[in-house]
Amino acid sequence: MALLEVKDLSIHFGGVKAVQNVSFNIDAGIVYAVIGPNGAGKTTLFNLITGVYKPTTGEIRFDGEPIQGKSPNQLAERGVARTFQNLQICMNMSAIENVMVGAHLRLDRNLLKAALRWPSLRSRDRELRAEAAELMRFVGLESYTNARAESLSYGVLKRLEIARALAMKPRIIFLDEPAAGLNPKETIEVDHLVRKVADSGITVVLVEHDMKMVMNLSDRILVLDYGKKLAEGTGEEVRKNPDVIAAYLGAHA
Numbered sequence: 001m002a003l004l005e006v007k008d009l010s011i012h013f014g015g016v017k018a019v020q021n022v023s024f025n026i027d028a029g030i031v032y033a034v035i036g037p038n039g040a041g042k043t044t045l046f047n048l049i050t051g052v053y054k055p056t057t058g059e060i061r062f063d064g065e066p067i068q069g070k071s072p073n074q075l076a077e078r079g080v081a082r083t084f085q086n087l088q089i090c091m092n093m094s095a096i097e098n099v100m101v102g103a104h105l106r107l108d109r110n111l112l113k114a115a116l117r118w119p120s121l122r123s124r125d126r127e128l129r130a131e132a133a134e135l136m137r138f139v140g141l142e143s144y145t146n147a148r149a150e151s152l153s154y155g156v157l158k159r160l161e162i163a164r165a166l167a168m169k170p171r172i173i174f175l176d177e178p179a180a181g182l183n184p185k186e187t188i189e190v191d192h193l194v195r196k197v198a199d200s201g202i203t204v205v206l207v208e209h210d211m212k213m214v215m216n217l218s219d220r221i222l223v224l225d226y227g228k229k230l231a232e233g234t235g236e237e238v239r240k241n242p243d244v245i246a247a248y249l250g251a252h253a
């Protein structure tokens with residue numbers, strides 16, 4: 001059974017059919033890329049799966065359980081985490097506090113329990129801080145732990161967002177253009193980081209325009225065009241697909 005099953009998923013915004021009858025499965029442990037021109041529906045697809053939008057029609061199953069209609073927090077508890085195309089970092093907090101927000105999202109369900117046992121709260125905070133520091137090392141940001149977020153470069157913030165998503169201890173992570181706006185050196189660092197995340201056993205779903213990175217990392221690729229599934233398969237299959245060449249790769253060549 002696939003970890004994520006998406007069946008006939010659609011969402012309409014008034015007259016705009018942003019995602020139309022899209023179906024695909026993602027097996028556990030792979031890197032899965034979603035590509036397509038601007039406006040193809042990639043971010044909307046992520047928003048549907050991560051509970052930001054409710055689908056007009058369709059079914060989404062995670063680990064066999066229907067999840068459509070669940071909130072982002074409920075999904076985070078189940079192990080679905082994401083980053084945003086437009087950074088969502090709290091600029092007035094330190095880097096490590098931003099990562100701790102991710103851990104708090106995961107632990108909110110235990111808040112009541114924790115509040116009833118207040119002496120344990122301080123040790124819990126220490127635990128979360130240690131965990132967050134470890135994640136900052138994992139993404140290569142250990143030297144920025146106590147820096148204020150507003151003082152950090154865009155490239156650093158992009159990786160900080162990944163650390164925050166990892167703090168939710170996800171089983172699947174959705175990365176929306178993790179290398180957008182980065183220079184070639186930073187792009188390679190993110191490429192290596194995505195590989196490292198996948199190697200740690202987390203299923204990765206990636207939207208990215210950098211084709212070299214996509215071809216390099218992905219086990220399978222879904223191509224969207226005008227909200228519809230144009231093709232799906234290995235990098236090799238997708239690259240050879242005449243519809244893809246005509247509609248997407250051709251347009252970029």
Ligand SMILES: Nc1ncnc2c1ncn2[C@@H]1O[C@H](COP(=O)(O)OP(=O)(O)O)[C@@H](O)[C@H]1O
Nearest residue numbers: 013016018036037038039040041042043044045
């Ligand atoms: N909340 C919304 N309201 C209205 N239209 C939307 C909304 N979100 C996305 N869209 C539309 O859906 C289409 C797909 O957008 P998007 O998913 O952001 O594309 P991509 O991420 O592939 O560039 C676009 O036409 C966009 O304007």
Ligand SMILES: [Mg+2]
Nearest residue numbers: 042043044085
């Ligand atoms: Mg997008």
